[in-house]
Amino acid sequence: MLRRKLGMVAVVSLAGALICVNAQAADKELIIGVSDALTGPGAVYGLPQANAVQMAADEINANGGIKTGGDAYKLRVISNDDKANPTEATNSVRKLIDRDGVKYLLGFCCSGSTSAVASFIGRENVAMLVGNAAERAITAQGIPNLFRTRPPADFTGSAAGVFVAKRGVKTIAVIGSLDVGFYTQYLEAFEREFVKAGGKILAKETFGLKDRDMTPQLTKVRALNPEALLVLGYVEPCAFVYRQATELGMKMPRYGFTSGSEEQFLRVASSEQMEGVWDLRPTELTVEALNANAKTYVASYTKKFGAPPSPSSPYAYDQMYVLKHAIERAGSADDPKKVIAEIRKGGVPREAVMKYLPVGGAMFDVNGQAYTSNGAFQWQKGKWVYVADLPSDPAAYSEFLRSLRK
Amino acid sequence: MFVELVQQMLNGLAIGSVYTLIALGLTVVFGILGIAHFAHGSVAMSGGYLTFLFTERLGLSFFPAMALAMLAGAILGLLIERLAYRPVRDAPHINAFIIALGLTMMIEGINLIAFGADQVVIQTPYRGVFNVGGVVVAELRLQVILTTGVLIGVIAYLISRTKTGKSIRAVAQNRPAAVLMGVNVNQVSAVVFSVSSALGVAAGALVGALLAIAPGVGEGLAVKGFAVLILGGLGSIPGAIVGGLVLGISESLAAGFISSAYKDVIAFLVMIFVLLFRPEGLLGKR
Numbered sequence: 113m114l115r116r117k118l119g120m121v122a123v124v125s126l127a128g129a130l131i132c133v134n135a136q137a138a139d140k141e142l143i144i145g146v147s148d149a150l151t152g153p154g155a156v157y158g159l160p161q162a163n164a165v166q167m168a169a170d171e172i173n174a175n176g177g178i179k180t181g182g183d184a185y186k187l188r189v190i191s192n193d194d195k196a197n198p199t200e201a202t203n204s205v206r207k208l209i210d211r212d213g214v215k216y217l218l219g220f221c222c223s224g225s226t227s228a229v230a231s232f233i234g235r236e237n238v239a240m241l242v243g244n245a246a247e248r249a250i251t252a253q254g255i256p257n258l259f260r261t262r263p264p265a266d267f268t269g270s271a272a273g274v275f276v277a278k279r280g281v282k283t284i285a286v287i288g289s290l291d292v293g294f295y296t297q298y299l300e301a302f303e304r305e306f307v308k309a310g311g312k313i314l315a316k317e318t319f320g321l322k323d324r325d326m327t328p329q330l331t332k333v334r335a336l337n338p339e340a341l342l343v344l345g346y347v348e349p350c351a352f353v354y355r356q357a358t359e360l361g362m363k364m365p366r367y368g369f370t371s372g373s374e375e376q377f378l379r380v381a382s383s384e385q386m387e388g389v390w391d392l393r394p395t396e397l398t399v400e401a402l403n404a405n406a407k408t409y410v411a412s413y414t415k416k417f418g419a420p421p422s423p424s425s426p427y428a429y430d431q432m433y434v435l436k437h438a439i440e441r442a443g444s445a446d447d448p449k450k451v452i453a454e455i456r457k458g459g460v461p462r463e464a465v466m467k468y469l470p471v472g473g474a475m476f477d478v479n480g481q482a483y484t485s486n487g488a489f490q491w492q493k494g495k496w497v498y499v500a501d502l503p504s505d506p507a508a509y510s511e512f513l514r515s516l517r518k
Numbered sequence: 519m520f521v522e523l524v525q526q527m528l529n530g531l532a533i534g535s536v537y538t539l540i541a542l543g544l545t546v547v548f549g550i551l552g553i554a555h556f557a558h559g560s561v562a563m564s565g566g567y568l569t570f571l572f573t574e575r576l577g578l579s580f581f582p583a584m585a586l587a588m589l590a591g592a593i594l595g596l597l598i599e600r601l602a603y604r605p606v607r608d609a610p611h612i613n614a615f616i617i618a619l620g621l622t623m624m625i626e627g628i629n630l631i632a633f634g635a636d637q638v639v640i641q642t643p644y645r646g647v648f649n650v651g652g653v654v655v656a657e658l659r660l661q662v663i664l665t666t667g668v669l670i671g672v673i674a675y676l677i678s679r680t681k682t683g684k685s686i687r688a689v690a691q692n693r694p695a696a697v698l699m700g701v702n703v704n705q706v707s708a709v710v711f712s713v714s715s716a717l718g719v720a721a722g723a724l725v726g727a728l729l730a731i732a733p734g735v736g737e738g739l740a741v742k743g744f745a746v747l748i749l750g751g752l753g754s755i756p757g758a759i760v761g762g763l764v765l766g767i768s769e770s771l772a773a774g775f776i777s778s779a780y781k782d783v784i785a786f787l788v789m790i791f792v793l794l795f796r797p798e799g800l801l802g803k804r
Contacts, residue, residue: 328526
C-alpha cells in the first residue's frame with residue numbers, strides 16, 4: 113500500500129516537474145522590436161515589412177520557437193509606426209530599447225528614418241537588421257551591430273545603366289525624387305555606366321514625395337524628345353508619372369526604380385497606362401526567379417493578410433530567420449554581442465525568400481551588407497514579368513563600400 | 519516652344535480650376551460673413567473621401583457620386599455654421615479664428631479615423647486623350663475644367679439672378695441696412711456656408727480623381743485657396759476665378775520653364791509681385 117502511495121507520489125512529482133520544465137520553456141519570451149512606416153507615404157513598403165516579420169515570428173512559434181540548449185524562446189513582436197520620419201523613428205527605437213527592453217530590432221523600410229536610428233545604434237547593446245531602406249551610407253559607416261538585407265541603390269543603378277544602354281537607348285530623360293539620397297545614388301551609378309556606353313542624359317527633373325501632378329515636368333521632358341524616360345521614386349508618385357506620361361501622349365519606353373506591386377500601381381494607373389513599363393531593381397519577390405520558398409511565402413502571406421505581399425517585404429521576413437539561426441548558434445538570446453558575431457559569420461538561412469549573393473561564403477559582408485541579384489521586370493498585361501537578370505558584382509561593390517568608410 | 523507653352527498653360531488650367539473652386543468657397547464666406555474659414559480645405563478632403571466611398575461602395579459613377587457628396591457637404595456646411603460659427607458671430611474675430619483652427623483639426627481627425635492614412639484615388643471612366651496640333655489634353659482634365667466652368671456659372675446665376683442672391687449681396691454690402699430691409703441674416707449665413715462647403719466638396723472630389731486624397735492635402739489646398747483669395751482680391755468672386763487660374767498656370771509655367779523644385783516658391787513670388795502693384799488684389803476693390 114505504502115509502496116503504491118510512494119509510486120503515485122513519484123509519478124505526480126515527475127509529472128509536476130515535467131510541467132514545470134515545459135512551463136519554464138514556454139514562458140521564455142523574446143521580444144522583437146519592429147520600427148517601420150505603418151502609415152503615410154512610406155507605408156507601401158513599411159506595412160508589408162511589419163506583416164512579414166509577424167508572419168515569420170508566428171511560423172517560428174508554431175514550430176516550437178527558437179530552440180537553444182534546453183530553452184525555447186517564443187517570439188512576441190512589438191511594431192511601432194515611425195511614419196518614415198527620422199524623429200518618429202528615433203523615438204520609436206528609444207521606446208523599444210528603453211521601455212520594452214528590446215535587444216533585436218527589425219524592419220526599417222525607409223532611408224531617412226533608418227539613417228537617424230543608425231546614427232546612434234552603434235552605442236547600444238542591440239542588433240539592428242535593416243530591410244528595404246536603400247541609402248548607401250547606412251552600411252558604409254561600418255556600424256558593428258547593424259546589418260542590411262537589401263542591397264544599396266547604386267549597386268542596382270550601375271547594372272540598370274548597363275542594361276538600358278545595351279537596349280540601344282542613346283538619350284534618356286530622368287524624372288524622380290532627386291532630393292532623396294538613395295535615388296540620387298542610383299542615378300549617379302546609372303549615369304556613370306550609361307554615359308560610359310555612349311548614352312546621354314538630356315534632363316533631370318525632380319518631384320517631391322507628396323507631389324501628384326507631374327505634368328509640368330513631363331511636358332518639359334517631352335519637348336526634348338528623349339528616346340526613353342527613367343523614373344525614380346516611391347510607388348505612388350511614380351504611378352502618377354506613368355499615368356500622366358500616357359495622358360500627355362508620351363510613347364517612348366519608360367524605365368523605373370520603384371519596387372511597387374501590381375496592386376499598388378493599379379490604385380493609380382490603369383494596366384493599359386502601365387503596359388511596357390520596365391522596373392530595374394533587385395530581384396526581390398519574383399516567384400519565377402526564386403526558389404520554392406518564394407511560392408510558399410506568397411501563399412502564406414496572401415492567406416494571412418488577405419492581399420499579396422509587396423516585392424520588397426521578404427527583406428524583413430528573411431531578417432527574422434537570420435536572427436533565429438544566429439540565436440540558435442549563439443546558444444542564447446541573452447547576449448546580443450554573441451548573436452551579432454553569429455549573424456556576421458552565418459550563411460544564407462534555408463528559409464530565405466530572396467536570392468542572396470554571399471560574399472566570401474557569408475550572407476553579410478564586412479560592412480554588414482547582404483546582396484541580392486538584380487533583375488529587369490516589365491509590365492505585361494496587368495503584371496510584372498521577370499525578363500532578365502542584371503549582372504552584378506557583389507565582391508567588387510563590397511570593396512567599394514568598404515573604401516567609403518571614414 | 520509654342521506647343522510647349524500652350525501645353526503648360528493647359529496643364530495649369532486644370533489644377534488652377536481646383537484652386538478656383540476652393541477659393542470661391544472661401545471668398546463667399548469671407549466676403550459676406552468676414553470669417554477666415556481655415557477648415558475649408560479639410561471639408562474639401564471630406565468631400566473627396568465621400569465621393570470615393572460612394573463610387574466604391576454604392577457603385578455610383580463619378581458625377582452622381584460627386585453630386586451626392588456635394589449634398590452631404592451642404593448639410594455639413596449648415597451644421598458648421600449653426601453649431602460652430604453662429605454662436606460667435608457677434609464676438610471678437612479672434613473667437614471665430616480659434617474655432618476655425620479647432621474645426622480644421624477636428625475634421626482632419628475624423629477623416630483620418632474614418633478613411634485611414636493611405637492615399638485614395640477616385641477611379642473614373644475618363645481615360646481618353648485628345649491631341650490637337652501636338653497639344654494633348656486628357657479627357658479627365660477636360661472634365662475638371664468643364665465642371666469648374668459649370669459650377670462657376672451656377673454660382674454666378676445664384677448670386678446675380680435669384681432672390682437669395684440678392685439677399686446675399688445685400689448682406690455683403692451693408693449688413694445693418696440689410697437687416698433693416700427685412701433680410702434674414704441667419705438664413706443668408708446658412709445658405710452661404712452650405713454653398714461654400716458644396717463647392718469645397720466638388721474641389722475635393724476633382725482632386726481625388728485628378729490626383730489623390732491623403733491626410734495633409736486639405737491643409738495645402740486651404741493655403742493655396744487663401745493665396746488665391748489675396749491674389750484675386752478679398753471677397754471678390756471674379757477675383758477668385760482669375761486668381762485661381764493665374765496661380766495654377768504660374769505654377770505650371772514655373773515648373774516647366776524654370777525649375778520644378780521651386781514651383782511653389784515661384785508661384786508665390788508672382789503673388790507678391792502682383793500685390794506690390796495692386797495691394798487690393800487683381801480684382802479687389804480699392
